Amino acid sequence: MDSAVELVRTEVLSDDWYVLRKVTFRIRKSDGTWVTQAREAYDRGNGATILLYDLQRETVILIRQFRLPTYVNGNPSGMLIETCAGLLDSEAPEACIVREAREETGFEVRGARKVFEAYMSPGSVTEVLHFFVAEYSGTLRVAAGGGVEEEDITVLEIPFADALAKIASGEIRDGKTIMLLQYAALNVFNASTARSNP
Secondary structure (H helix, E strand, O other), rough: OEEEEOEEEEEEEEEEEEEEEEEEEEEEEEOOOOEOOOOOOEEEEOOOEEEEEEEEEEEEEEEEOOOHHHHOOOOOOOEEEEEEEEEOOOOOOOHHHHHHHHHOOOOOOOOOOEEEEEEEEOOOOOOOEEEEEEOOOOHHEOOOOOOOOOOOOOEEEHHHHHHHHHHHOOOOHHHHHHHHHHHHHHOOOHHHHHHHHO
């Protein structure tokens, strides 16, 4: 089948922290006609995120940090509660998330399980995010966490029910975190309850 998209021109608008490109392309519409359009695409690389959970204690590990884009778009403090995450750079997703979890939360991750991947903002950002879950326990705490370099991350251990309630209250507004908490509600904590109550 012939391609329905033809790239015409790509211009780099900014190459500072990440790369912002303006892409001009031709696309064939559903009625068969071709139109020329231009869109901007922000390339920050791909990433990975993980939800650490303790089934016995019914808790999860989240982090809190300042996020400038939220501050300039209505978040008064700029602070966001999130799952641990990071950019892949040249690493495989599994290696990235093990490193990020140790740096940000202080926990050693064993047996991380990839559950899905998603384009997080496909209208303007190229990033694909790889989503993981893994069990944790106090014995796997090997460092204080808090991130590296300019990061100033607070590690939070939260009852799972409270984390879900924070979605409803608006205290948790980060997309990847909401997705992993909802996944855990359906497939981790709910599944564990079903196994223990046949």
